[in-house]
Amino acid sequence: PAVAAPAGDRDVVVQLFQWNWTSVGKECRDFLGPRGYGGVQISPPQEHVVLPGNGYPWWQDYQPVSYRLDDTRRGDRAAFAAMVSACHAAGVKVYVDAVVNHMTGGGSGGTGSAGSAYSHYDYPGIYQTQDFHHCGRNGNDDIVNYNDRYEVQNCELVDLADLDTGSGYVRDRIAGYLNDLLSVGVDGFRLDASKHMPAADIAAIKSRLSRPAYLYQEVIHGAGEPITPEEYTGNGDVLEFRYGKDLAKIFNTERLAYLRTFASPLASDRAVVFTDNHDTQRGSGVLTFRDNGRYALANAFMLAWTYGTPKVMSSYDYASNDQGPPATSTGRTTDTTCFTDRWRCEHRWQVIANLVGFHNAVRGTTVGNWWDNGNDTIAFGRGAKGYLILNDETSAVTGRSYQTSLPAGTYCDVFHGDFAGGSCTGRTYTVDAGGWFTADVAARDGLALHVGAKV
Ligand code: LM2
Numbered sequence: 001p002a003v004a005a006p007a008g009d010r011d012v013v014v015q016l017f018q019w020n021w022t023s024v025g026k027e028c029r030d031f032l033g034p035r036g037y038g039g040v041q042i043s044p045p046q047e048h049v050v051l052p053g054n055g056y057p058w059w060q061d062y063q064p065v066s067y068r069l070d071d072t073r074r075g076d077r078a079a080f081a082a083m084v085s086a087c088h089a090a091g092v093k094v095y096v097d098a099v100v101n102h103m104t105g106g107g108s109g110g111t112g113s114a115g116s117a118y119s120h121y122d123y124p125g126i127y128q129t130q131d132f133h134h135c136g137r138n139g140n141d142d143i144v145n146y147n148d149r150y151e152v153q154n155c156e157l158v159d160l161a162d163l164d165t166g167s168g169y170v171r172d173r174i175a176g177y178l179n180d181l182l183s184v185g186v187d188g189f190r191l192d193a194s195k196h197m198p199a200a201d202i203a204a205i206k207s208r209l210s211r212p213a214y215l216y217q218e219v220i221h222g223a224g225e226p227i228t229p230e231e232y233t234g235n236g237d238v239l240e241f242r243y244g245k246d247l248a249k250i251f252n253t254e255r256l257a258y259l260r261t262f263a264s265p266l267a268s269d270r271a272v273v274f275t276d277n278h279d280t281q282r283g284s285g286v287l288t289f290r291d292n293g294r295y296a297l298a299n300a301f302m303l304a305w306t307y308g309t310p311k312v313m314s315s316y317d318y319a320s321n322d323q324g325p326p327a328t329s330t331g332r333t334t335d336t337t338c339f340t341d342r343w344r345c346e347h348r349w350q351v352i353a354n355l356v357g358f359h360n361a362v363r364g365t366t367v368g369n370w371w372d373n374g375n376d377t378i379a380f381g382r383g384a385k386g387y388l389i390l391n392d393e394t395s396a397v398t399g400r401s402y403q404t405s406l407p408a409g410t411y412c413d414v415f416h417g418d419f420a421g422g423s424c425t426g427r428t429y430t431v432d433a434g435g436w437f438t439a440d441v442a443a444r445d446g447l448a449l450h451v452g453a454k455v
């Protein structure tokens with residue numbers, strides 16, 4: 001297919017939610033590249049509404065005013081370009097959260113972050129009322145019935161002015177925006193609200209791109225709905241929302257032994273998988289940073305398992321769902337310092353960051369040497385490259401020997417130690433000529449060995 005999937009050995013994406021451009025560039029250089037992340041998903045970069053009356057909520061970004069990159073809450077065009085260069089220099093691709101289904105919600109209109117005047121259905125120089133769907137339903141054109149395909153794609157998502165993506169003019173303008181981003185060097189797009197655009201409209205926009213780009217589409221699966229994630233796979237990858245829910249269910253209410261055949265309905269090579277994202281972490285039924293150790297175990301599983309392309313979430317803490325990231329008095333996002341000022345930086349947690357290295361080291365191998373205790377302790381290998389133990393029991397598992405397919409040698413347990421320059425900051429384990437090693441694993445803890453961390 002004409003899809004440029006993430007190239008090279010590194011395919012793990014991290015969503016640095018709401019980070020400003022300077023901080024993303026630094027993180028690429030200082031952490032993401034060195035630790036093996038393959039790509040970073042950044043928050044929407046286009047001019048957006050500014051809502052001081054709502055305390056500058058994070059969701060300002062999802063109401064575009066224009067496609068200028070000039071003056072968003074996260075930096076200007078020069079800072080954006082510098083970020084892309086810094087990430088590329090570190091071997092990290094940049095994926096843009098592209099909001100192209102709609103423009104702003106109703107209300108009186110105003111001035112966008114870069115100074116553009118606008119009102120609902122009128123964005124001077126870009127779109128006027130004839131460029132929007134006016135679906136004629138429900139009194140206010142809002143989407144109500146998700147069982148109606150026409151309504152979901154032609155009416156308004158929470159009152160946001162819905163672009164007529166069937167029109168050649170609108171497709172050209174959207175492609176113009178994406179091509180501008182490609183000209184600055186970005187590598188692909190998370191296509192926001194894809195379910196609200198017919199797959200054929202996305203294909204028409206994609207055909208206007210100046211060069212191949214990695215595309216992953218946001219199509220939230222809803223039970224029984226007529227629009228399915230599967231119908232978008234011809235355009236590229238799709239975010240698999242069933243994955244995080246099912247994983248949370250197994251960790252919270254079932255047993256880890258059920259993970260033995262874990263997969264979601266989308267084909268593995270079309271699915272982008274994640275424990276949580278900025279929307280689902282504000283709802284229920286998924287694991288988030290607030291689950292601490294259990295969250296680390298779930299991420300470890302995601303990164304060590306074979307299904308899908310993993311996307312790691314990186315959050316800031318919030319007192320209410322609307323609260324924006326740490327910001328100045330004018331709403332500009334301040335620079336990120338991990339683990340201070342509400343920045344949670346899950347992608348830097350030792351287990352999560354080190355399992356990215358594990359994921360890269362075992363790429364191309366299959367799952368083998370599965371063992372479980374019938375309940376909440378599991379262990380499995382990845383070919384002759386890696387071996388993982390997860391114990392979500394409330395008690396330790398002690399004195400057991402584990403059969404791996406690893407070459408004999410001494411390995412760093414990257415669950416508790418970092419491996420650099422040939423040495424391990426944590427415990428090491430010796431695998432014998434038959435592939436066996438013995439270990440104690442504490443309650444709600446784990447152990448991970450791989451050939452990239454052999455001492
Ligand atoms: C998405 N994917 O399809 C984003 O992941 C999600 O975060 C976006 O919603 C949504 N689609 C639109 O791009 C967020 C946020 C909403 C917020 C919108 C627009 O979750 O709460 O809606 O962005 O900023 C807000 C108000 C809502 C109001 C709307 C329009 O919360 O009450 O609707 O603005 O004024 C009357």
Ligand code: CA
Pocket residue numbers: 101152153154155162163196197
């Ligand atoms: Ca639409």
